[in-house]
Amino acid sequence: xxxxxxxxxxxxxxxxxxxxxxxxxxxxxxxxxxxxxxxxxxxxxxxxxxxxxxxxxxxxxxxxxxxxxxxxxxxxxxxxxxxxxxxxxxxxxxxxxxxxxxxxxxxxxxxxxxxxxxxxxxxxxxxxxxxxxxxxxxxxxxxxxxxxxxxxxxxxxxxxxxxxxxxxxxxxxxxxxxxxxxxxxxxxxxxxxxxxxxxxxxxxxxxxxxxxxxxxxxxxxxxxxxxxxxxxxxxxxxxxxxxxxxxxxxxxxxxxxxxxxxxxxxxxxxxxxxxxxxx
Amino acid sequence: xxxxxxxxxxxxxxxxxxxxxxxxxxxxxxxxxxxxxxxxxxxxxxxxxxxxxxxxxxxxxxxxxxxxxxxxxxxxxxxxxxxxxxxxxxxxxxxxxxxxxxxxxxxxxxxxxxxxxxxxxxxxxxxxxxxxxxxxxxxxxxxxxxxxxxxxxxxxxxxxxxxxxxxxxxxxxxxxxxxxxxxxxxxxxxxxxxxxxxxxxxxxxxxxxxxxxxxxxxxxxxxxxxxxxxxxxxxxxxxxxxxxxxxxxxx
Numbered sequence: 001x002x003x004x005x006x007x008x009x010x011x012x013x014x015x016x017x018x019x020x021x022x023x024x025x026x027x028x029x030x031x032x033x034x035x036x037x038x039x040x041x042x043x044x045x046x047x048x049x050x051x052x053x054x055x056x057x058x059x060x061x062x063x064x065x066x067x068x069x070x071x072x073x074x075x076x077x078x079x080x081x082x083x084x085x086x087x088x089x090x091x092x093x094x095x096x097x098x099x100x101x102x103x104x105x106x107x108x109x110x111x112x113x114x115x116x117x118x119x120x121x122x123x124x125x126x127x128x129x130x131x132x133x134x135x136x137x138x139x140x141x142x143x144x145x146x147x148x149x150x151x152x153x154x155x156x157x158x159x160x161x162x163x164x165x166x167x168x169x170x171x172x173x174x175x176x177x178x179x180x181x182x183x184x185x186x187x188x189x190x191x192x193x194x195x196x197x198x199x200x201x202x203x204x205x206x207x208x209x210x211x212x213x214x215x216x217x218x219x220x221x222x223x224x225x226x227x228x229x230x231x232x233x234x235x236x237x238x239x240x241x242x243x244x245x246x247x248x249x250x251x252x253x254x255x256x257x258x259x260x261x262x263x264x265x266x267x268x269x270x271x272x273x274x275x276x277x278x279x
Numbered sequence: 280x281x282x283x284x285x286x287x288x289x290x291x292x293x294x295x296x297x298x299x300x301x302x303x304x305x306x307x308x309x310x311x312x313x314x315x316x317x318x319x320x321x322x323x324x325x326x327x328x329x330x331x332x333x334x335x336x337x338x339x340x341x342x343x344x345x346x347x348x349x350x351x352x353x354x355x356x357x358x359x360x361x362x363x364x365x366x367x368x369x370x371x372x373x374x375x376x377x378x379x380x381x382x383x384x385x386x387x388x389x390x391x392x393x394x395x396x397x398x399x400x401x402x403x404x405x406x407x408x409x410x411x412x413x414x415x416x417x418x419x420x421x422x423x424x425x426x427x428x429x430x431x432x433x434x435x436x437x438x439x440x441x442x443x444x445x446x447x448x449x450x451x452x453x454x455x456x457x458x459x460x461x462x463x464x465x466x467x468x469x470x471x472x473x474x475x476x477x478x479x480x481x482x483x484x485x486x487x488x489x490x491x492x493x494x495x496x497x498x499x500x501x502x503x504x505x506x507x508x509x510x511x512x513x514x515x516x517x518x519x520x521x522x523x524x525x526x527x528x529x530x
Binding site: 038042044046065066070071072073101102103104106107108109110111113120121124148149150151152153214215217219 | 286287288291292294295296298299319320321323324325327328330331332335336339367368369370371372374412413477481
């Protein structure tokens with residue numbers, strides 16, 4: 001049993017209410033479980049009780065989808081207070097969100113949209129993360145997203161942009177390795193170079209998932225097994241980084257629990273050789 | 280070029296307005312480059328993002344109104360695109376999107392009757408179940424209904440706050456089962472009551488007699504059993520309603 005997640009390379013999955021019984025029955029397979037904080041906040045009283053029970057049995061980590069960190073306005077303070085309360089209640093060691101925006105006043109697309117990599121946008125993100133950190137006492141992590149379109153005239157590369165924000169705010173990275181893989185294929189760059197250019201120690205958590213292809217574009221649908229290429233990138237990452245957790249995300253076809261468990265084992269196989277490595 | 284001094288928020292607003300609206304992103308005549316804030320963005324990729332976002336939104340609605348959406352897909356009589364074009368998503372939550380969609384259907388069916396005709400009642404029932412799950416805390420609900428008072432002459436009763444009522448022209452209850460054994464939908468007037476419960480579905484539906492339905496309508500506020508002047512037969516119905524959590528007993 002992992003007592004502390006610090007640099008533990010703990011393997012886990014994202015909690016989904018649809019497979020809660022299966023997760024409870026298979027807890028020994030996981031070192032940590034990631035809770036989507038918005039699902040918890042919007043859950044029924046019995047769903048919240050289920051998550052509180054889970055917190056007594058295994059370390060939980062918090063992941064958000066509703067903050068819209070990149071929207072050009074300060075985060076919703078009421079929402080931040082709710083998140084802070086849940087994080088404290090469930091004793092979660094850090095809180096992650098996407099480097100993206102999903103909404104503007106009056107319209108919530110609920111789709112992660114990329115941000116232009118400019119100084120203006122970086123300043124907005126830095127301001128917003130500082131605001132988040134006024135409410136959240138645990139470390140804050142930003143996650144790279146899959147982006148299907150990009151903006152012209154970027155002032156920074158993706159790595160430069162993320163590291164600038166982390167340096168200015170003290171945030172860490174949640175590196176979604178699947179997203180790096182998909183973006184590298186969709187936009188034609190070298191995923192390994194991307195991963196090797198990250199500063200050592202900057203990646204505190206990892207996501208993996210499996211997607212699908214739509215109109216010749218790889219799409220991050222979280223509905224299929226993790227591709228071998230993403231697992232190879234995980235090995236590449238672990239040569240330089242020692243994250244706390246590596247979480248498998250699965251949102252669709254969640255009834256295929258054997259497939260999910262196989263993916264957990266495949267990830268663990270990759271991780272095991274790095275468990276004793278001194279960085 | 281984006282005009283100097285344009286706010287980042289204006290650009291974000293323009294992008295979301297485009298992507299949330301299938302009438303825009305699926306319109307081959309419309310060139311996003313005409314919008315100064317969208318200039319330089321890959322039109323095909325924007326269409327992909329809009330399509331993915333719309334599919335997710337319909338998936339959320341389907342999670343709340345599964346049978347209704349299934350029929351709408353089969354009958355192909357309602358345009359999800361029309362709904363999305365007219366009703367921007369105001370929230371990321373399943374419940375809120377389903378509420379928007381249900382209201383859209385209800386309005387649309389005033390001028391375009393649904394096919395099959397029982398769909399109106401099916402959608403209403405699924406929406407009632409969703410409301411009960413959303414508003415009713417089953418733990419609180421059960422504890423309130425299990426309160427015990429020794430002398431029923433001093434009972435005060437009222438309809439439990441989480442309970443919903445619905446009068447239907449078709450008995451669609453068989454369709455609400457997770458895996459219905461039959462899809463027979465008799466055309467008959469039914470009076471239904473929806474309550475929260477602790478099952479995985481989180482809500483139950485009962486049929487009651489018209490008299491009971493009307494009695495429940497009158498029990499918005501606490502009312503003494505004694506003052507109701509009920510016959511002993513009706514009192515036994517009251518006991519049954521209390522046991523099912525449809526009525527609350529108060530001091």
